[in-house]
Amino acid sequence: MKACLLRAPAPVEKNPLEFADTPKPVPKNGEVLVHVNFCGVCRTDLHVVEGELPPRKSPVIPGHQAVGVVEALGPDTHRFSVGARIGIPWLHSADQTCEYCRAGMENLCDHPTFTGYTVDGGYSEYAVAPEAFVYSIPENFSDEQSAPLLCAGIIGFRSLRLSGIKPGGRLAFYGFGAAAHVAIQVARHWGVEVYAATRGSKHQKLALQLGAAWAGEASAEPPAKLDAAIIFAPAGELVPAALKSLKKGGVLVLGGIHMSPIPSFDYNLLYQERVIRSVANNTRQDGEDFLRIAAEIPIHSQVNMFPLKEANRALNDLKSDLINGAAVLDCRQ
Numbered sequence: 001m002k003a004c005l006l007r008a009p010a011p012v013e014k015n016p017l018e019f020a021d022t023p024k025p026v027p028k029n030g031e032v033l034v035h036v037n038f039c040g041v042c043r044t045d046l047h048v049v050e051g052e053l054p055p056r057k058s059p060v061i062p063g064h065q066a067v068g069v070v071e072a073l074g075p076d077t078h079r080f081s082v083g084a085r086i087g088i089p090w091l092h093s094a095d096q097t098c099e100y101c102r103a104g105m106e107n108l109c110d111h112p113t114f115t116g117y118t119v120d121g122g123y124s125e126y127a128v129a130p131e132a133f134v135y136s137i138p139e140n141f142s143d144e145q146s147a148p149l150l151c152a153g154i155i156g157f158r159s160l161r162l163s164g165i166k167p168g169g170r171l172a173f174y175g176f177g178a179a180a181h182v183a184i185q186v187a188r189h190w191g192v193e194v195y196a197a198t199r200g201s202k203h204q205k206l207a208l209q210l211g212a213a214w215a216g217e218a219s220a221e222p223p224a225k226l227d228a229a230i231i232f233a234p235a236g237e238l239v240p241a242a243l244k245s246l247k248k249g250g251v252l253v254l255g256g257i258h259m260s261p262i263p264s265f266d267y268n269l270l271y272q273e274r275v276i277r278s279v280a281n282n283t284r285q286d287g288e289d290f291l292r293i294a295a296e297i298p299i300h301s302q303v304n305m306f307p308l309k310e311a312n313r314a315l316n317d318l319k320s321d322l323i324n325g326a327a328v329l330d331c332r333q
């Protein structure tokens, strides 16, 4: 099969992904083999490819928003029939035995595997995944529309949940990429007033089109005090700015897996019971809940399509802020 292999992390400007022939994976116990049609491109892929996340497998096939069709079942695999349309997300597996899994926090599992990082992912014609950790794709989404929902959508949704935002509340997004452009649709559906602080007029325009009450530069102060804010940009310097925009008791959620160092700031920015918290992965319940709501709304993703063999270009465009909405690879050969 054709796949994009990362042999060693390097800046994406050096085009480190090699489009190559590699053996088709064989599904093991409890696993499905998926013929991948599309795979979303996530900022985490950029962190894997550039080595901001330490390498865990080499070579590795990145990608953790793969949508396709079940082509074969491993032994003892019963959840799906051949031909079922499914999505493979970031959390490839959790041990289901550690203290976190037993407490319903499998997103914090002590022994997780991650798609496209510790195991091969979806920048590929085929991928395998445990049947217990993949999602059925709601019928009203096309394959390419559903790909960005699998991480950008689900992590954005978990970030919204952790922000504690209520209907009628005021919420800001710092950074307006794939996750925010989906999360704003959920927030608006809940009757939340959304503010978008993001660099570039293109992203600001998209935010306004999707119903933001205000859009400005990432460093600009929103014109109202906020109940909550979510930083999706991997930029630690936004933390003091976002704290400054919060009401007393407001919640700041850090939505990324990696962030540049957070500068020191005056305690007054945090005092009055403001809260900062990170988001790590998601539970399967988050994913199921989000996909149900996404189908109800329904969410529309703005998709920027690239052929699989041009995955390096997709990552370069993501790094250079040229993607408005979500990048998706067409993995059909």
Ligand SMILES: [Zn+2]
Binding pocket: 094, 095, 096, 097, 098, 099, 100, 101, 102, 106, 108, 109, 110, 111
């Ligand atoms: Zn666990």
Ligand SMILES: [Zn+2]
Binding pocket: 042, 043, 044, 045, 064, 090, 151, 152
């Ligand atoms: Zn992701």
